[in-house]
Every structure is written in structure tokens, then in C-alpha cells.
Amino acid sequence: MTDRTAPDDNLIEVRDLHFLYDSRTILDGVDLTIPRGRVTAIMGPSGSGKTTLLRLFAGQLRPTRGSVRIDGREISRLDRAELFVERRRMGVLFQSGALFTDLSVYENVAFPLRVHTALSEAMIRDLVLMKLEAVGLRGARDLMPAALSGGMARRVALARAIILDPQLILYDEPFSGQDPISVGVLSELIQRLNRALNLTSVIISHNVGETAEIADYLYVITKGKIAGHGPTKVLLDSEDAQIRQFMRGLPDGPVPFHYPAPDFPSDLGLGATSC
Amino acid sequence: MLNRIAKLGSGGINTLGSLGRAGILWGMALWSPPDWRNGPRLLAQQLYSVGVLSLLIVVVSGLFVGMVLALQGYNVLVRFGAVEALGQGVSLTLVRELGPVMAALLFAGRAGSALTAEIGLMKATEQLAALEMIGIDPLRRIVRPRLWAGILSMPLLAQLFNVVAIWGSVLIGVDWLGIDAGAYWGNMQDTLKFREDIVNGLIKSVVFGALVTWIAVYQGYDAVPTAEGISRATTRTVVYASLAVLGMDFVLTALMFGVY
Numbered sequence: 001m002t003d004r005t006a007p008d009d010n011l012i013e014v015r016d017l018h019f020l021y022d023s024r025t026i027l028d029g030v031d032l033t034i035p036r037g038r039v040t041a042i043m044g045p046s047g048s049g050k051t052t053l054l055r056l057f058a059g060q061l062r063p064t065r066g067s068v069r070i071d072g073r074e075i076s077r078l079d080r081a082e083l084f085v086e087r088r089r090m091g092v093l094f095q096s097g098a099l100f101t102d103l104s105v106y107e108n109v110a111f112p113l114r115v116h117t118a119l120s121e122a123m124i125r126d127l128v129l130m131k132l133e134a135v136g137l138r139g140a141r142d143l144m145p146a147a148l149s150g151g152m153a154r155r156v157a158l159a160r161a162i163i164l165d166p167q168l169i170l171y172d173e174p175f176s177g178q179d180p181i182s183v184g185v186l187s188e189l190i191q192r193l194n195r196a197l198n199l200t201s202v203i204i205s206h207n208v209g210e211t212a213e214i215a216d217y218l219y220v221i222t223k224g225k226i227a228g229h230g231p232t233k234v235l236l237d238s239e240d241a242q243i244r245q246f247m248r249g250l251p252d253g254p255v256p257f258h259y260p261a262p263d264f265p266s267d268l269g270l271g272a273t274s275c
Numbered sequence: 276m277l278n279r280i281a282k283l284g285s286g287g288i289n290t291l292g293s294l295g296r297a298g299i300l301w302g303m304a305l306w307s308p309p310d311w312r313n314g315p316r317l318l319a320q321q322l323y324s325v326g327v328l329s330l331l332i333v334v335v336s337g338l339f340v341g342m343v344l345a346l347q348g349y350n351v352l353v354r355f356g357a358v359e360a361l362g363q364g365v366s367l368t369l370v371r372e373l374g375p376v377m378a379a380l381l382f383a384g385r386a387g388s389a390l391t392a393e394i395g396l397m398k399a400t401e402q403l404a405a406l407e408m409i410g411i412d413p414l415r416r417i418v419r420p421r422l423w424a425g426i427l428s429m430p431l432l433a434q435l436f437n438v439v440a441i442w443g444s445v446l447i448g449v450d451w452l453g454i455d456a457g458a459y460w461g462n463m464q465d466t467l468k469f470r471e472d473i474v475n476g477l478i479k480s481v482v483f484g485a486l487v488t489w490i491a492v493y494q495g496y497d498a499v500p501t502a503e504g505i506s507r508a509t510t511r512t513v514v515y516a517s518l519a520v521l522g523m524d525f526v527l528t529a530l531m532f533g534v535y
Contacts, residue, residue, distance in 0.1 A: 058408060080412070088410040098405035112409045115313070160409075 011036045011168055011200045012057060017066035019052055019224075026052045028224040030066070034202055036167075039194050041203040041215035045246060045255055049224045050204045054170050057202070058092060059083045070168065088116060091161030091169040095176065097153035099145040099160075105132070106141040109160045116164065131159040134196075135189060151182025158189060168200045169193075175207040183207075187214050208247055212236070220246055222254070297493040304418040304492075317420040325386045325421065325488075326428030330435070332385050333378055337436040340377060341443025344368060348444075349452050358448075359458035363466035365444040370467060370476045371532070374437040376524050379483035381436075382429060383516035387491035390421055391512040394495025395505035403496075418492050425491070429484025430477050437476070475531045479524065486523060487516040 012034035019027040026049045034040045044050050055061045056068050059075045068075045070086070078086055099108050109128045113119055119127070132138040135155040145153060154174065161169055171190065175183050191214050194201045205211040212218060212232040219229040220243050227242040228235060236247050245253030261267065310317075344365050352358045394417065397403050403413045441463075448454045467473065491512045498508035 060404065060407060084407070084410045084412055087408050090408065092405070092408040094401045094405060096401050098401035100402055100405075101400070115409070115411055157405075164409075 009035050011071055012202070013067075013069045014053075015067045015069075017053075017056065017068060018064045019049070019056065019061065020064045021052075026224055027056075027063075030221070030224070030226055032219050032226060032229070034200060035217075036200050037194075037198060038216040039190065039201045039203065039214055040217045040219070041205060041211045042219045042221060043205055043208065043211060043246070044221035044227075045206060048221050050206070050221055051172060053221070054092075054172055054202070054204045057170060058087065058090060088112075088164055089167050091164070091166040093154065093158050093161050093169065093171045093174055095173040097145075097150070097157040099148075099153055099157055101145050103145075104141070105137065105143050105145070105148070105156050108145070108156060109163055112160065112164050127163065128159075131163050132156075134162075134193065135159045136185070149182075151178050151185065154178075154182075154186060155189065158186075158193070162193060162197060162199075165197065166199070168202070171201065171203045171205070173205055173207075174203060175205060175210045183210050190214055208249065212247075222246065293497070296497060297489065300414065300418060300493055300496060301422075301489055304414045304422055307412070307415055307419070310415060313416075314420070317416070318423055321420045321424035322428060325390070325424040326432065329382055329385045329428070329432055332381050333432045333436050334439050336377065336381055337374075337439035338443040340373060340436075341365065341369070341440030342447045344373075344440070345444035345447035345452075349448060349454075358452075358454050359462055361444070361448045361454055362459035362461075362463035365448070366441055366463045366467055367472065369437045369440050370472045372524070372528070374440065375433045375476050375479040375483055376520060378433040378436040378480065379429065379487055379520045380517055382425075382432060382484070383487045383491070383513055383520065386425070386428075387487050387512045387516050388509045390425075390488065390491040391495040391498070391509045392505060394418075394421075394492060395498035395500070395508050398496065398498060399500035399502075399505060413496075418496065421492050422485075422488050425488025426481060426484045429487070430480040433476065433480035433483075471531075475527075478531075479527050482523060482527060483520050486519050490516045490519060 010033050012032075014030055014032045017027050017030040018025070030049075030053065032042070042050055042053060052061065056063055057070065057075070059078060062076050071089075073086065075083070075086070099105075100111065103111065106128055109131055110124050113124050113127060117124075129138055129141070132141055135158055137152060137155055137159065140148070140152065140156070145156070148156065174186050174190065178186065187210055190201060190203070193199060203211055203215060212235075215232065217229070218232055218235050220227045220235060222242045227246075228238055228240055230238075235243055238244060238247070242254045244250065245255060251257050345361060348361045348364050349358060352361055352364070394403075397417065403417065406413045406416060445456075445459065449456045449459050494508040494512045494515070498504050
């Protein structure tokens with residue numbers, strides 16, 4: 001359905017992916033392809049299964065059925081130890097930043113290096129300062145996470161996510177809850193780092209404007225299915241009701257304004273029972 | 276009726292599932308290959324926060340428990356003219372039972388609840404997920420040092436509780452109520468047996484330490500990652516750990532000192 005590049009050019013290939021949670025269907029036959037070196041966005045309304053998809057990419061969840069291949073490896077078949085090795089080649093920017101609250105900014109960014117490498121302290125210092133400089137927070141190295149604003153915390157988390165030079169970086173709602181300046185900074189960083197480090201970036205988001213602006217290709221997911229995909233302009237002009245409602249932020253449509261409820265007059269006691 | 280049976284069955288399945296997950300957590304955290312590079316440092320940090328920071332409550336409680344035991348014991352023994360037996364009564368009560376049990380209950384309230392809240396908050400703020408994504412197993416990095424710290428700290432805390440409580444009982448019995456110091460200490464030394472009393476008390480406190488820490492880390496790890504979920508998990512830790520300690524104390528006492 002969605003093979004738009006030669007297989008070798010694809011970093012992630014998802015085929016017929018199903019995921020059930022407590023017998024509730026979260027993902028229902030998802031197919032998608034993420035090409036190397038590009039910024040791909042997976043968008044959709046809240047509860048559509050976007051974050052579940054990200055957690056399946058990261059191997060934090062196992063699919064009920066179907067396949068998730070990253071760089072040719074089937075993620076669901078890796079055992080726990082193999083998965084931890086594989087994850088060193090991915091970075092994830094969590095929605096909350098997920099900084100370790102007992103470590104300073106510097107130590108947060110240095111943490112993966114200290115655990116996974118035997119580099120000298122001088123080398124660790126150079127690498128950490130380079131990454132902090134890239135996100136504009138070299139001067140904040142001694143601050144504790146509690147002293148950072150939400151946007152700064154995400155930038156530190158981004159520096160930590162790229163410290164091991166991963167091939168793939170997954171962004172979970174990078175713009176939500178951010179002021180316009182932070183949104184601008186994060187958008188710029190995502191694009192710049194993707195180019196400079198030759199990364200493959202996947203953005204999971206429901207912020208249409210900011211995400212569509214920086215993504216090379218978009219997938220729209222609704223109710224656990226891919227509703228459509230293509231470049232931003234194609235999706236903005238789409239006549240599909242689900243895509244139209246989401247991309248244009250329409251208050252009513254396939255996702256109704258009213259939560260399912262009994263008939264309003266009868267709920268108010270104004271039905272046939274009046275006497 | 277059918278609904279009630281279904282509810283009962285669902286509750287049973289959930290409990291068994293929870294026990295299974297707790298068992299897997301225990302096995303994976305304790306029996307995975309040791310991390311010689313970071314392990315000792317992480318263990319030292321946890322020995323401090325789980326053990327050293329529990330010292331104050333254990334020492335102060337021990338002092339008062341010893342003083343109360345001495346007062347109550349004296350009031351009973353004085354009727355029979357046997358106040359010299361106070362030392363042996365207090366020490367046997369403390370070393371065999373009250374030391375390990377009281378220290379474990381205090382440990383559950385102080386360190387157990389802190390462990391659950393800490394791990395639960397790490398889960399809620401996605402720090403555990405971030406560790407996994409950095410390629411670090413949280414069971415080895417977070418859970419294992421805390422489990423070992425609990426298992427190692429508890430016997431030391433229980434012995435400190437005993438020492439301070441005995442000292443408190445001496446303050447009341449000997450210094451205040453005027454029991455002869457020689458008789459007090461002599462009776463204590465004659466009665467206490469190293470193998471039967473001290474070692475059994477130590478075994479109890481190791482078991483209680485493992486039990487309380489296991490419950491605490493599991494409740495944190497399995498907590499619903501919301502403010503309410505963490506609050507419930509912390510409460511469960513104190514309740515379950517206290518009941519488990521008291522229940523296990525009966526089992527161990529029956530095995531160690533029961534009629535056979």
C-alpha cells in the first residue's frame with residue numbers, strides 16, 4: 001500500500017500491524033514505511049493510536065499481529081537483551097522530556113555515554129558540550145531539571161537522545177504545551193539535526209501547523225487505521241472527510257462534537273411523558 | 276449471582292497475575308548477571324537512602340520501646356520479687372521478636388513507602404521508559420540495587436534497634452529503678468543464646484528486609500502512573516508489607532521456636 005521507496009531506502013517498515021489492549025482494538029491493520037534520512041510525521045487526533053505506534057517501534061509493546069521491521073530487523077522477535085542493544089541506535093524524545101530528576105543537565109546528557117562507553121572524562125565532557133551547544137543550552141549545563149522550563153527540558157532531552165549518534169529519532173508530541181518561541185526552536189532543531197546528523201526522524205503529533213511545516217511526508221491515523229498519507233499539500237487538499245476534519249481542525253465530522261448520548265429532550269424529561 | 280462469581284474469578288486472576296509479575300520482577304532483578312562497573316556505586320547510594328536515612332526513626336523508636344518494656348516488665352516482676360529477671364525478659368523479647376518485627380514495620384513505613392513513591396514517580400515522569408530507550412534495563416539499574424540494599428540494611432537496622440532498646444531498658448531498669456547492674460547484665464548474658472536467639476533474629480530480619488523491599492519496589496513498578504495511582508501504591512506498600520511481616524513472623528517463629 002505504502003511502499004514509495006526502494007526497500008533499502010526504508011528504515012522502518014510496518015505491515016498489517018494490529019494491537020489490542022484489554023481486548024480493545026488500538027491499531028487495526030496499519031501499513032506504513034519510513035524512509036531513511038527524512039522527517040516523517042504520524043498525525044492524528046487524541047486516542048487514535050499514535051503513541052502506541054511509537055511504543056511498538058521502540059519495542060516497548062509487542063504487536064498482537066503483524067510486523068515492525070527497523071533496518072531489516074523484526075523488532076517483536078528480539079529478546080530483552082537484543083532489544084536493549086537495538087535501542088542504543090534509536091533516540092526517543094518523550095513528551096515530558098523524561099530527564100532524570102536527580103542528575104544535572106550535564107549529567108543527564110552524559111548518562112548514556114557513561115553507561116555504554118569507556119570514554120575518558122575529557123572526551124565525555126567534549127561530546128556533552130557539543131550536543132548542549134547544538135541545542136543552545138551549553139550555558140545551562142549545571143542546572144537541575146527542576147530549574148528548566150518545559151521547552152528547555154525538551155531541548156536537554158533532545159541532546160541526551162542524540163548523544164550516542166542514533167540512526168533514528170522518535171519524537172512524541174514535541175510541540176504540545178509549548179509557547180511559540182519553544183515551538184520555533186524545537187522545529188528548527190528537528191530539521192537541523194536531521195540534516196546535520198543524517199538522522200531519520202519520526203514525529204508523532206497532533207499539532208498540524210508546526211508538524212506539517214517541517215515534515216517531508218505525513219501519515220494521518222484515525223481510529224487505529226491509516227486514513228491517508230502523502231506530502232503536506234496533498235493532505236491539506238484531501239476531500240476525505242476524516243483527513244479534512246483533522247487537517248483543518250473542524251469541530252464536527254467523523255469525530256463528532258457530541259459524545260454519544262440519549263436523545264436530549266428525553267434526557268431533560270420533555271418527551272412523551274408530559275402530562 | 277453469575278456476576279459475583281465472575282467478579283470473584285476476575286479478582287483471583289488479577290491477584291495471581293500480580294503475584295506472577297512480582298515473581299518475575301524479583302527473578303529478573305536479582306538473578307541477572309551482576310554489573311561490576313556501576314553496581315557497587317548504585318548499591319552504596321541505595322544503602323544510604325534506604326538504610327542510613329532510616330536510622331533516626333529506628334534508633335529513636337528503639338530507645339522508647341526499650342524504656343517502655345523495662346517499665347512494664349518491672350511493674351509485673353516486682354510483684355513476684357524477681358526484678359533481676361528484667362534484663363533477660365527484655366533482651367529475649369527484643370532479640371527474638373520485637374527487634375526484627377518493629378524495625379521491619381518502621382522500615383516499611385519509612386523506606387518502603389519512599390521506594391514505592393520514588394519508582395512510581397519515575398514511571399509517571401517516563402524516566403523508566405527513558406532508561407529503557409537509552410538501552411538500560413531498569414530492573415538492573417533501578418530495582419536490583421534497591422532490593423539488595425533492603426536485604427542488607429534490614430538486619431543491621433534490627434540489630435541497632437535491639438542495642439538501643441536494651442540501652443533504653445538499662446536506663447530505666449538500672450539507672451532509674453535501681454536494679455543491680457550486675458544481675459541485670461548477668462541474667463541477660465546467661466539467657467541469650469547466640470545460635471538460637473541472635474542468629475534466628477538475624478534470619479528473621481533478612482527475610483523481612485527482602486519481603487518489605489520486594490513489595491515496595493513491585494508496587495512502585497506496577498503503579499498506575501498518576502497521582503492517585505502512586506498514592507494508592509504507597510498505601511498498599513505499607514499495608515501489605517506490615518501484614519506480610521507479621522504473618523511471616525508467625526511462620527518463622529513456629530519454625531524456629533515451635534514445639535517439636
